[in-house]
Amino acid sequence: MWFGQRGFSQQSRPAAVLDVGSHKICCLIGSPQLSSAREDGLRLKLLGYASRQAEGVSGGQIADMNAAEMSIRRTIAEAEKMADLVVERVYVTSSAGQSGERLTAKVPLPSGVAEKDHIAQAVDAVRRDAASQGKVALHTHPMTFAIGAERGIRDPCGMAGDSLRVDLHSIFASTSPLSNLKLCLQRSHIEFAGFCIGGYASALSVLNASEANAGAVVIDMGADTTSFVALRGGRMVYADCIKSGGARITDDLADVFALTRSEAERLKTLHGGVMSGPEDEGGIIMLPISAKRGETWISLNKLEVSAVVRRRQEAVFVGLAERWQKAEGLSSQSQIILTGGASQLLGAAPLAERLFKAPVRIAAPPAFFKGPSPVIGPEFAAASGLLGHVHREDWSVDFSLSARSAQPESGYISRVGDWLWQGF
Known part of the structure; x- marks a missing residue:
């Protein structure tokens, strides 16, 4: 499980994450430090950060490539200057154009016994179907399994039957917005290292x-x-x-x-x-407005x-x-x-x-960072969660979401490969 898990990646070098939103673009650069202050032992040293108003981004998607590129470049450059290092690759989080679905896939069992590869076949079938519709299956997770009349199986491996039914949850996005995001990074000479949906990155931070x-x-x-x-x-x-x-x-x-x-x-x-409460009855708000209107204040009912x-x-x-x-x-x-x-x-x-x-x-990000931190507000939850995720020990596993990584329960579902998506 990710939650409560101790340990860090052997890669203790600094990592950079980028949170691309419609209102702001945020870049964090940090490295891990062992600590007993948190139950998962994770503390980060914040080396550099920057948060700038997002330009050329709408709904978390690139709306103006040139403006978005400049906004991303400036944000990363500001964080680089603070950290006194050069960022070559970033892990990205965003909530652009995603939707979740519960699906069912049925896989024949020629040998009469369910194996890990059969689960992988179900996952790959969902991804292929998404690709044929111009979509990307960002994250696809087996939930429960059924063999014949036996339902609610948590781990089907080694069980006998003619076919395996897999209930899955998938998060889809259109291919174009994500490809544009990757292209925007490439134009900034930054390598796209991986992607995590914003909601899950925030959950990693605040739960x-x-x-x-x-x-x-x-x-x-x-x-x-x-x-x-x-x-x-x-x-x-x-x-x-x-x-x-x-x-x-x-x-x-x-x-x-x-x-x-x-x-x-x-x-x-x-x-x-x-x-609002009784104390607001008759309350007036005096709001300063543009002098171009000939007034300096306007009164509004609270x-x-x-x-x-x-x-x-x-x-x-x-x-x-x-x-x-x-x-x-x-x-x-x-x-x-x-x-x-x-x-x-x-x-x-x-x-x-x-x-x-x-x-x-x-909730805001907890005590991830050693010492006073300027990135502890709720608006930094996704970026902080992803940065912590990068530095946990399971980051060493393959997260390209290939069929080889599919395993039930403690393997497939809890591995970082299930949460981060790399290929287009």
């Missing part, structure tokens, strides 16, 4: 071992996308993403109150909240502002709930964790608790 084993849903709230990852028994069982996030709240505030986008963003940041914010955030949470109804058993998850930049919206956790009828907490 503890007991939560991951008992069952939890991590919701990563970004600017243009909101993704979720469900874990149970220490492994990912479902993941999905919707194209709506904190930027929609900014757009709504701008439309309703006739503000510029920068004014609406300031209103959301300083006064936006989804919950309850009206909260209502606009709440409507949009409720719509996002309802959209998530509709997605995870596809996944068996997620309604009984014992914990919901909010992270990502938009999770800092005042009242987001109580609203989620009311809608999902489950305990909710807001």
Whole structure:
């Protein structure tokens, strides 16, 4: 299992990760240090970091190649300067255009006995089918197995039968956005080392071992996308993403109150909240605005502002709930964790608790880094989680997602090869 696992990769040299979002692009450079401060023994020395406004990126996808390339170049260069080293390859995380599906594949057993290669055949069949539709199966994980009338098998290897049925969970993305992201890095003379979906990278950062084993849903709230990852028994069982996030709240505030986008963003940041109480009755917000309008301040009703914010955030949470109804058993998850930049919206956790009828907490990356760190906010969860993931001991295994790496349970499902995707 990843959660609670001790040890590090023999490769203790610095590694760089890149979180490509619609609002910001973040680069972290770090190296591992042994520590007893965390239950998994992982501490990182932050060598360099940079976070810049994303240009040429929309919905986590490249929308303007030249602008995105320049934005990525500048972000990496700033982190390189701080770390006093040159980055040659980066591991990338993003929530661009992903969707999760539960699938079933049936594989004949000519020898009459199920083996690891038969599981690999099922996984490869899903990937080939995705490729024929212009999609990439980023992560494909066997969940349960059936042989004949016997269902709910956790490890079919060595069991007799005529055919093996494999229930899988796959995360798909269109080939084009990921190819564009890789091309953008190549134009910056940076090698694409591997890819991990943003939601899972965030989960690696903010979940503890007991939560991951008992069952939890991590919701990563970004600017243009909101993704979720469900874990149970220490492994990912479902993941999905919707194209709506904190930027929609900014757009709504701008439309309703006739503000510029920068004014609406300031209103959301300083006064936006989804919950209101009696003390807000008659409350007035004085917001500074552009002098070009002939005014310097505008007065807004606090309850009206909260209502606009709440409507949009409720719509996002309802959209998530509709997605995870596809996944068996997620309604009984014992914990919901909010992270990502938009999770800092005042009242987001109580609203989620009311809608999902489950305990909710807001989480930021824990004590990954030795000493004071500027990258401890929820907006750095995905980048921090991926950087920690790179330096754990199982990073030495092949993560090219070839058929040879397919194994059930403790092998296939928990290996880093299942979580990171490399080829196009």
